[in-house]
Amino acid sequence: MYLGTDFTATAAGSVIKRVTCAQCNHEYCYEMARKVTGKSFSALGLANQHSASAAEVRAAERLARSLANSCDPVPCPECGHYQPAMVERLRRTRFPWVGNACVLLFLFPLFASTIIGTSKSIPKDQLPYWLVAPFVASWPLIPLLLLGRAWLNRVIDPDAQSADKRIALGRRLSMTKTEAGRASADS
Numbered sequence: 001m002y003l004g005t006d007f008t009a010t011a012a013g014s015v016i017k018r019v020t021c022a023q024c025n026h027e028y029c030y031e032m033a034r035k036v037t038g039k040s041f042s043a044l045g046l047a048n049q050h051s052a053s054a055a056e057v058r059a060a061e062r063l064a065r066s067l068a069n070s071c072d073p074v075p076c077p078e079c080g081h082y083q084p085a086m087v088e089r090l091r092r093t094r095f096p097w098v099g100n101a102c103v104l105l106f107l108f109p110l111f112a113s114t115i116i117g118t119s120k121s122i123p124k125d126q127l128p129y130w131l132v133a134p135f136v137a138s139w140p141l142i143p144l145l146l147l148g149r150a151w152l153n154r155v156i157d158p159d160a161q162s163a164d165k166r167i168a169l170g171r172r173l174s175m176t177k178t179e180a181g182r183a184s185a186d187s
Contacts (some may be wrong), residue, residue, distance in 0.1 A: 004043045007052045011036055011059035015067045016180045019074070023081035029180035030074040030173050036062040073158065074173045080166030082158045091153040098149045102142045109134030 038058025
C-alpha cells in the first residue's frame, strides 16, 4: 500500500511535419497531433505541489519528444509512397496485443501450478507431471507469438496496396507548403 498521492498531467499539441518523398522527391506537409501524460508521486503527501508540477513538466517533455521524433503514416500525395520512417511506425504499432498475450502466457502456468499443487484430487505420483504441464503448454507459445509478429511486420508492405487509394489518402491527409505556412501562422 502506497502512502501518498499520484499526480497525472496531460499535454496535447500539434506540429506541421514537412516531408520530402523518398521515391519522387515531392515535398508535402501534414499536421501531426499528440496527447501524452506525465506522472509523479508524492510520498506521504509531503510534496504535493512539487509533484503536481513535476507531472506537468514530464508531460510537456514527453510531448516535445513525441512531436519532434514521431511521424504519422501519411503517404505521398503524388505517388502514394510511404516514407521509410512511416513504414517503421506502422510496423511498430501493429499487433499491440501480442505483448499482453505473452505476459499472460508467462503468468498462467505459475497460477495454474499453484492451484494444481494444492489440489487433493491428483495422485501424488502424478503431481510432478501436472505441475509441469502448464509450463510445457504455454511457454513455447511466447517465442512463437513474438517471432510471428516480427515476421508479419517484416513482410507487410503498406506500399503494396493500390497506388490510387494511397494517393487519395495522401491528398486527404496532407497539405501544400502554402497551406502549412498559413496553418503555422494561425497557431
